[in-house]
Amino acid sequence: MILAIDVGGTKMAAGLVSDDGTVAGSRRVATPQGAGAEELWKTLLALVEPFGPADAVGIGCGGPMLWPSGEVSPLNMPGWRGFPLRARLEAMYGEARIHNDAVCVAAAEHWRGAGQGSANMLGMVVSTGVGGGLVLGNRLIDGGTGNAGHIGHVVVEPDGPPCGCGGRGCLEAVARGPALVEWALAQGWKPGAAAPSRDAVPYEEDRAVTGRTLADDARAGDEVALAAFRRAGRALGLAITAATHLCDLDVVTIGGGLSQAGSLLFDPLHETLREHARMEFARRVKVVPAALGQDAGLVGAAALILAADRYA
Amino acid sequence: MILAIDVGGTKMAAGLVSDDGTVAGSRRVATPQGAGAEELWKTLLALVEPFGPADAVGIGCGGPMLWPSGEVSPLNMPGWRGFPLRARLEAMYGEARIHNDAVCVAAAEHWRGAGQGSANMLGMVVSTGVGGGLVLGNRLIDGGTGNAGHIGHVVVEPDGPPCGCGGRGCLEAVARGPALVEWALAQGWKPGAAAPSRDAVPYEEDRAVTGRTLADDARAGDEVALAAFRRAGRALGLAITAATHLCDLDVVTIGGGLSQAGSLLFDPLHETLREHARMEFARRVKVVPAALGQDAGLVGAAALILAADRYA
Structure with missing residues (x-):
C-alpha cells in the first residue's frame, strides 16, 4: 500500500493505492487560490495526514517541473515556483517519484485503463x-x-x-x-x-x-x-x-x-x-x-512506484 | 565484420562494416527499373557476391514492409510486393535484421553521426x-x-x-x-x-x-x-x-x-x-x-546487428 498524490491548480487529491492499482481510499481538497508556497504545502500536509505512514509516495503534479528532481512550478499555482515537492515528500516517506499529471493519467490508462x-x-x-x-x-x-x-x-x-x-x-x-x-x-x-x-x-x-x-x-x-x-x-x-x-x-x-x-x-x-x-x-x-475516472491521476502516480519497470 | 545492405528504388548498396561502424568497402548498382521480383533479387545477389561470407547481415529497405519479418513492398519498387527479403538473406547468412531505410539512417546518425x-x-x-x-x-x-x-x-x-x-x-x-x-x-x-x-x-x-x-x-x-x-x-x-x-x-x-x-x-x-x-x-x-553521407544507410543497417542493444 503506497500513498499517491495528485496536485493541480483546482484541487489536490491523495489516496492509498494497493499493488493491483486499486484506490483503497482517497480525499480531495480545493487548492487554495492565491496562496503562498508554505500555505499550499500545509494544505497538502493536512490532506495526507489522515493516511498515516506509507512505504513510498507517487506524485502527479501540473507542469512545468524540473524532472526527475521534482522542483515544481505549476502554471496554475503561482505560489509554487521551483518548489521542492518531491524532496519534501521524500524526506517524509523515504521514497518519492514524480511526473507531470497528464503523464500520470496516461500511465494509469496503460496500466489499469483503456490502454491495457x-x-x-x-x-x-x-x-x-x-x-x-x-x-x-x-x-x-x-x-x-x-x-x-x-x-x-x-x-x-x-x-x-x-x-x-x-x-x-x-x-x-x-x-x-x-x-x-x-x-x-x-x-x-x-x-x-x-x-x-x-x-x-x-x-x-x-x-x-x-x-x-x-x-x-x-x-x-x-x-x-x-x-x-x-x-x-x-x-x-x-x-x-x-x-x-x-x-x-x-x-x-x-x-x-x-x-x-x-x-x-x-x-x-x-x-x-x-x-x-x-x-x-x-x-x-x-x-x-x-x-478511469477522477482517480486516474492517483492510479498513475502510484504506478510510478508499483509498476516501476514500465513507468519509472 | 558484417554485411550491410541498403535497398532503394534508385540504387542498391552493400558493404562490409566493422564493429566500430566503419564501412570497410562498399559497392553500388542502379536498381533495374520495371524489373520483376527475381530479377531484382539476382541484381542484389550479384552486388553482395564479391564480399563473400559474413557473420550476419543488416538490411535497410524502402517501406512499407511487414516488420520484423521483413516481407518488403517498397513503394518505388513495384517488382517486390510482399517479397521475403529478410528470410532469403537469413537463409544465406544465418542472421538477418531489417528496418525501414530512413530508420536505418536515423540509427546511423545516432550511433556514429550528428546525434552521437x-x-x-x-x-x-x-x-x-x-x-x-x-x-x-x-x-x-x-x-x-x-x-x-x-x-x-x-x-x-x-x-x-x-x-x-x-x-x-x-x-x-x-x-x-x-x-x-x-x-x-x-x-x-x-x-x-x-x-x-x-x-x-x-x-x-x-x-x-x-x-x-x-x-x-x-x-x-x-x-x-x-x-x-x-x-x-x-x-x-x-x-x-x-x-x-x-x-x-x-x-x-x-x-x-x-x-x-x-x-x-x-x-x-x-x-x-x-x-x-x-x-x-x-x-x-x-x-x-x-x-554521415551516402554510407549512412549501410552504417545504420549494420547497427541493427552491431549495436543491437540500442537498435534492435
Whole structure:
C-alpha cells in the first residue's frame, strides 16, 4: 500500500493505492487560490495526514517541473515556483517519484485503463488544458527532460490563435474547453438559448459558461455550438494523426472534462483521422475514451512506484 | 565484420562494416527499373557476391514492409510486393535484421553521426520523400508495426496538397524535392533563368529539373525559388515542432539531397521553430545537418546487428 498524490491548480487529491492499482481510499481538497508556497504545502500536509505512514509516495503534479528532481512550478499555482515537492515528500516517506499529471493519467490508462494490453499508447487529457503522455514499447517515455507527451502543443492551425505557451495555433489553443467557449461566444453563441440547463434554470449572465453548457446546446442543435465541437474534434484528429505517424501507436485514450462531450467531439475527430491517416499502419490506431475516472491521476502516480519497470 | 545492405528504388548498396561502424568497402548498382521480383533479387545477389561470407547481415529497405519479418513492398519498387527479403538473406547468412531505410539512417546518425551522445533524437531524410526514425531513451523506437518515425506524414497544411499516402497537407507533400519543384513551376519559376548551371550550360527543356536547380536559382535571388524553400523550411519547422513537443527531443538531424540546400531550408525552419516551439524544453532542441553521407544507410543497417542493444 503506497500513498499517491495528485496536485493541480483546482484541487489536490491523495489516496492509498494497493499493488493491483486499486484506490483503497482517497480525499480531495480545493487548492487554495492565491496562496503562498508554505500555505499550499500545509494544505497538502493536512490532506495526507489522515493516511498515516506509507512505504513510498507517487506524485502527479501540473507542469512545468524540473524532472526527475521534482522542483515544481505549476502554471496554475503561482505560489509554487521551483518548489521542492518531491524532496519534501521524500524526506517524509523515504521514497518519492514524480511526473507531470497528464503523464500520470496516461500511465494509469496503460496500466489499469483503456490502454491495457497495448504496447504503444498515447494517453490524452482534454480539459482546461490539453496534455498527454506516451507509452512506447511498453515503457513510459520521458524524453530528455521528462516533458514527452505534450501533444497540446502540436500545431494544428499554423496561423491560428495564440497559445498560453507563447506559440500560435497549438492544439491546446483550439481544443481546450475555455477555447471552445471563447470561440463560440465570438461567433455569436448565446449560452443556454438552445438547451436550458438540465434543472431547467435558464442561463444567467453570472453563471459560469463551460464546455458542458456548450455541449448541452450542441446536443440541442445549436449550429455554433456544433461547429465549436467540430473545430475542436478536427484539431484533435490532426494532432493524433501527427502522433500516430511519428510513434506508430496502437491506442489513443482521451479523458478529461471535455471528452465527456462524447460523439460531439469524437465524430469529427474520427472523420479527420480517416481523412489524414491513410497508410495501413496509421489507420489501425484506435481512439477510445479513457476508462478511469477522477482517480486516474492517483492510479498513475502510484504506478510510478508499483509498476516501476514500465513507468519509472 | 558484417554485411550491410541498403535497398532503394534508385540504387542498391552493400558493404562490409566493422564493429566500430566503419564501412570497410562498399559497392553500388542502379536498381533495374520495371524489373520483376527475381530479377531484382539476382541484381542484389550479384552486388553482395564479391564480399563473400559474413557473420550476419543488416538490411535497410524502402517501406512499407511487414516488420520484423521483413516481407518488403517498397513503394518505388513495384517488382517486390510482399517479397521475403529478410528470410532469403537469413537463409544465406544465418542472421538477418531489417528496418525501414530512413530508420536505418536515423540509427546511423545516432550511433556514429550528428546525434552521437544524445539520448532522444529524430533523424530525418529529406529527399524525393521525407522520412525519419526516432531514438528515445537511447533506444530505437519501432512502434507497433515497425513504422515509428514517419514524420513525413505529419499534417502541416490541413487543406494542403494531396499526398502519395492518400492524405492531404502532409509534410512530405509540401517538402519533398519534387513537390518544391512542382510548386515553383506552378508559381511561374523558369528553371535556370536566374542561375545558369554550374558549368554554364543554359537550362534546356529536356534536362531534369531538380531541387538542385531550384537551389541554384534561389541562391541567385530568384524570388519564386526562394519562396519554395521558405515554404518547405516552414513545413519542416512545423513538423519538428510537433515531434519535439511529443517526444522532448535533444537533437534532430536532417540529411538527404534537399538538405544540401543549407540555409535556404534551415533558416525558415529555425524561424518557424522559434515561433512555435516556445516552452523551455521545446526551445532546447538542436536541429543540425546529418553528419554521415551516402554510407549512412549501410552504417545504420549494420547497427541493427552491431549495436543491437540500442537498435534492435
